[in-house]
Amino acid sequence: MRIAIADDLETDLQVAASKVRQYIEAAYPEAMKNFELDTFPSAEALLESFEAGKYELLILDIFMADMTGMEAAEAIRLQDEKVPIVFLTTSQDYMLEGYRVFAAGYLLKPLTEHLEEFSHTMGHILPSILEEECFISTTVNGEELEVLVSKIVYLDINVRHKLCIHLVDTVFETPMLYHQCQELLIDRKNFIECHHRIIINMDYVKRMEADSFLMQNGDSVPISQRRKKETKALFMHYLVHR
Template structure:
């Protein structure tokens, strides 16, 4: 499931954004409905109280809000989650350059009706088909809490010295209480994932190149290729490229 948040102090603007998103997903889905949630907040504080790593896939932020601006909200978000996509929807170009400091994915001026093509192109770019499929991995964390991680954001999964699985995103590592066997079995049901080494599964969408004994992944990460399974691993990766 795709999780989207809208943070805007103007209820009318929230309603308009919801209307455009509903129309976009209906048109893009065709005969296969897209599973998503829309959560709305009228100030940054209430939003941040519900925010955690991987809680949302996409967040629409107004900039001019009382007590805390959208830029300030985004800065606090980035302390927790470097991967969530942020789109600013606001009435002024004044903070466009500043939005780069929080790695915003788009900056669109209101009203949306006057910039509808930018709105649609941003969604097309930020929500690739694999993310729209909505598959998520549910992991158990310390303290009996759970976390849903989109398959599309998982770089790799391996295990630590206690044999518990660690989920690696491009920007952070998430230790879990699950065993590696549990999570690797779930990931094996998705064609993007390949066990390239003993207790190491990678997301092939993140592979940038393959050497004799090594995969290079986005973000300067690497993953070794098992000598014993080298032929099988390489064939699996090449077949994945052919099938894409």
């Protein structure tokens, strides 16, 4: 699980990071082995680093200088419709604005004076995030690797007839067999086999074209003629029910 926090007040940023880490260590100690926490001193710094699918949770101060947390959230929603966004705020007056970006919750500052509300909000959001965390164990260059399923954009077979797993920020070849990955992914609601030995994660589809999917990373993934009708129906169902 990877979380990002953005706040232009250094003390508040460090307090938020500390409280998030302490909460996860206490409530979900098993999640700590795959836990990453990135902190940013401004909304602009976060947006420079942001990519769809990179984070499982964003915590944004709503009153940052220059670009506000709300403005950052609106920019993020253009790239990633699903990532939960929680706002840090000193006032409840702006809570209604969060509907525009489907805010998952609010944390009142200073956090040290609102720990009960903090625990309630985190306890509401984190279980669903952690439930979705599933890993595929494989080997890359002789080293054991656990791949977070939610980070898989698509997988295919390369010219060397090896399975390639395309993640948000990298691609690697693995000795794992295609059918092994297929068995693990194909029954998940967001994965679909659109072509012989190609499986995509529909969470990362930018748009469906006549004979291909354009993925958010810019890759074009083909749709076979034989699977086109079924693929279109499944993708439409996914869009309606996601």
